[in-house]
Amino acid sequence: MSKDDFMQAGLEMGLAMKLAKEVQTLKEKLKHVFSSYLSLSEVLAKYNLVSEGTEIIPLFIPQTYEIKEDNKHFVLCMADINLQLQSYGTLVMTSLESMHNEYVSTILHTALRIAENATNKKFSM
Structure with missing residues (x-):
């Protein structure tokens, strides 16, 4: 929302300006947070796995543990x-x-x- 939007809603100019400035700050913070995410290709390159997809990522084989009935x-x-x-x-x-x-x-x-x-x-x- 802009200063004018807040003023049309009945707020005084000073408060409308403060709120509009805060809205702008929040918009910029939101963009900044998501800008740190890497694409799949960037993550794969980070681990020296060059590919267009996930098919070259080695499979994880979990360890198994037998649970005794008297556990x-x-x-x-x-x-x-x-x-x-x-x-x-x-x-x-x-x-x-x-x-x-x-x-x-x-x-x-x-x-x-x-x-x-x-x-x-x-x-x-």
């Missing part, structure tokens, strides 16, 4: 999910998404605890 975090996770399933019959349709989110949250927290034990590292949440 304390796994046992607690399954108990929590079983408890949630017991109350499933009393749910109304609008609460199904909430229930799904609880399952996901339980599983993710359990995965983090198991990963902490496997790697001897502490992850923050």
